[in-house]
Amino acid sequence: MNKSMLKAAIGLIVLAGLLVIPRFVESPYALHMMILLFLSVSQGQSWNILGGYAGQYSVGHAAYFGVGAYTTMMLMYSKQVAPWVGVWAGVAAVIVVALVIGSICFRLRGPYFVLASIAVAEIMRLSAINLTTLTNGAEGILVTEIPAFKIGGRVVTDFLTKVPFYYIGLFLALLTLAIAYWVQHSKLGYYFQAIREDQDAAHSLGIHISVYKNIGLVISAVLTSLAGSFYGIYVGFVDPPTVLGLDVSVQIMLICIIGGMGTIWGPVLGSLLLVPLSEALRSNMITEGLVKIGLVSADSKVGLFLKENLAHAHVLLYGILVVLVILFMPDGLMGFVKKLASRRKREAA
Amino acid sequence: MPILEIKNVSKFFGGLAANSDVSFSMEQGMIMGLIGPNGAGKTTLFNCITGYYPPSKGEVIFNGRRMNGLQPDKVCKLGMVRTWQKVRPLAKLSVVDNVMVGALVRTISLKTARDMAMEQLKVVRMEHRADFLAGGLPIGERKKLEVARALATQPKLLLLDEVMGGLNPAESEEIIQLILDIKAQGLTQMVIEHDMKAIMRISDRIVVLTSGEKLTEGTPQEVVSNQDVIDAYLGESHA
Ligand SMILES: Nc1ncnc2c1ncn2[C@@H]1O[C@H](COP(=O)(O)OP(=O)(O)OP(=O)(O)O)[C@@H](O)[C@H]1O
Ligand SMILES: [Mg+2]
Numbered sequence: 001m002n003k004s005m006l007k008a009a010i011g012l013i014v015l016a017g018l019l020v021i022p023r024f025v026e027s028p029y030a031l032h033m034m035i036l037l038f039l040s041v042s043q044g045q046s047w048n049i050l051g052g053y054a055g056q057y058s059v060g061h062a063a064y065f066g067v068g069a070y071t072t073m074m075l076m077y078s079k080q081v082a083p084w085v086g087v088w089a090g091v092a093a094v095i096v097v098a099l100v101i102g103s104i105c106f107r108l109r110g111p112y113f114v115l116a117s118i119a120v121a122e123i124m125r126l127s128a129i130n131l132t133t134l135t136n137g138a139e140g141i142l143v144t145e146i147p148a149f150k151i152g153g154r155v156v157t158d159f160l161t162k163v164p165f166y167y168i169g170l171f172l173a174l175l176t177l178a179i180a181y182w183v184q185h186s187k188l189g190y191y192f193q194a195i196r197e198d199q200d201a202a203h204s205l206g207i208h209i210s211v212y213k214n215i216g217l218v219i220s221a222v223l224t225s226l227a228g229s230f231y232g233i234y235v236g237f238v239d240p241p242t243v244l245g246l247d248v249s250v251q252i253m254l255i256c257i258i259g260g261m262g263t264i265w266g267p268v269l270g271s272l273l274l275v276p277l278s279e280a281l282r283s284n285m286i287t288e289g290l291v292k293i294g295l296v297s298a299d300s301k302v303g304l305f306l307k308e309n310l311a312h313a314h315v316l317l318y319g320i321l322v323v324l325v326i327l328f329m330p331d332g333l334m335g336f337v338k339k340l341a342s343r344r345k346r347e348a349a
Numbered sequence: 350m351p352i353l354e355i356k357n358v359s360k361f362f363g364g365l366a367a368n369s370d371v372s373f374s375m376e377q378g379m380i381m382g383l384i385g386p387n388g389a390g391k392t393t394l395f396n397c398i399t400g401y402y403p404p405s406k407g408e409v410i411f412n413g414r415r416m417n418g419l420q421p422d423k424v425c426k427l428g429m430v431r432t433w434q435k436v437r438p439l440a441k442l443s444v445v446d447n448v449m450v451g452a453l454v455r456t457i458s459l460k461t462a463r464d465m466a467m468e469q470l471k472v473v474r475m476e477h478r479a480d481f482l483a484g485g486l487p488i489g490e491r492k493k494l495e496v497a498r499a500l501a502t503q504p505k506l507l508l509l510d511e512v513m514g515g516l517n518p519a520e521s522e523e524i525i526q527l528i529l530d531i532k533a534q535g536l537t538q539m540v541i542e543h544d545m546k547a548i549m550r551i552s553d554r555i556v557v558l559t560s561g562e563k564l565t566e567g568t569p570q571e572v573v574s575n576q577d578v579i580d581a582y583l584g585e586s587h588a
Pocket of ligand 2: 391392393434
């Protein structure tokens with residue numbers, strides 16, 4: 001059996017496993033973790049298309065995530081528009097936002113896009129807080145009931161368990177992976193990478209720089225918007241900080257930077273690391289673990305301090321993680337894995 | 350009809366005239382040598398011709414079409430491509446991927462682009478390097494990669510900016526042969542080079558720039574026997 005057949009076989013087995021998990025796993029918590037993982041993969045991979053392949057670092061992807069989430073939720077909340085319809089309104093809105101930013105910033109050289117991306121996300125967040133008639137302001141939008149999804153009068157799902165969300169999440173993650181794969185193996189991917197590596201060289205070889213940057217931004221923004229809509233209907237609640245906050249943007253970037261930019265599997269690895277980590281932080285699992293192995297005692301000052309603060313320290317920990325990755329694995333986990341693999345090959349030879 | 354006409358091109362950077370009132374034209378299939386001391390404005394002229402800078406004054410006419418104001422990508426699509434004096438490999442891409450990026454201006458199919466790229470790698474004798482990372486190549490091969498990548502865009506006019514700079518004599522000789530091979534295929538070239546012996550061998554005509562101005566133009570024989578050129582440029586070596 002050759003290598004690509006082996007890869008395909010492993011892929012099929014993993015896929016089959018993912019498809020049947022809900023049949024065997026009943027724990028809603030386990031399904032929830034899987035759904036978070038799928039969401040993270042699609043967020044990181046969406047960012048990767050623009051940041052990893054085309055080298056345009058957006059520090060404001062919360063704008064697309066949040067606009068997608070808000071549009072779907074607002075339409076469902078005030079106009080009773082079904083989410084599978086509202087999602088496309090979100091996509092349309094996000095395309096407009098992306099093209100406005102892109103057409104202004106991508107003409108200019110320098111860090112304009114990075115700065116503008118932060119600014120636009122902040123504008124979106126402030127608008128969500130202040131346009132209270134549309135968005136409910138800081139209170140956010142709560143939607144408790146999703147209409148049942150029917151095809152030809154037959155109910156496909158009524159969204160009462162986590163299972164339908166599991167499959168939607170899985171589909172979304174696979175879709176973004178497939179699109180990233182297609183980008184990498186097409187003219188688009190070559191042009192993105194040429195722009196990332198050397199803009200002047202790319203320009204001289206016939207590449208219209210701003211057109212291709214805009215294409216990358218729109219693909220990335222649309223996929224991020226889909227992830228946002230999915231998040232909104234899954235959680236049933238959106239408010240400005242959870243979908244439009246700066247830490248959402250940073251989290252999206254980190255999945256990809258830590259996992260490995262410009263690779264298909266980087267965002268997957270990044271998600272496999274970050275999702276459990278942030279869950280462990282949130283639920284104070286780390287403090288409990290430290291107490292259990294006897295490193296700190298639960299009612300000592302240190303123990304109490306950790307219990308109080310560690311759950312809120314994920315931004316700090318992400319910062320430390322990024323520094324470590326940049327120092328020791330500049331190409332992310334994926335680059336590290338590749339290096340190990342090639343070293344093994346050399347030693348074997 | 351000349352393939353390229355440069356008409357009174359000037360380029361100012363603030364008060365500095367990097368090119369001033371330069372005019373000459375090129376016929377199909379020829380090699381035009383472009384020489385001049387450091388800072389004479391040779392690279393600037395390439396930048397004006399290929400759309401990196403709009404000329405401050407004057408016109409660039411390629412195949413009868415006025416090129417002023419066109420961006421480099423458009424210039425490339427119309428058939429004019431340049432290499433970079435300071436090489437610009439796409440470092441994290443493989444050698445063949447670098448050349449494919451050039452080829453993709455003519456096709457959307459990766460397979461076609463790969464075939465075109467391998468063909469150009471053969472021309473520069475780098476097929477065996479196809480899967481190496483471009484960032485890891487030694488300077489001689491980086492220069493050849495520049496040429497292969499430019500050729501892959503299927504130009505009608507190729508502009509080479511010091512492709513022999515920094516090379517040893519054997520490598521330079523290989524490049525000279527390469528340029529002559531390309532000429533034999535019928536491709537028109539403009540070549541910036543400091544090595545006088547090399548430029549004399551390959552050029553049909555030579556333009557001499559000093560301080561942004563065209564000092565003279567002629568056949569290699571005419572140029573080396575021109576007293577102004579000897580004074581201004583060849584002074585020391587021919588004294
Ligand atoms: N972007 C720029 N801004 C300001 N001055 C510039 C710029 N580009 C070139 N110059 C100046 O224009 C003059 C001509 O430079 P150019 O690079 O064209 O020379 P050259 O003939 O290619 O020299 P070399 O043989 O060293 O490559 C120099 O004085 C240079 O400093
Ligand atoms: Mg120069």
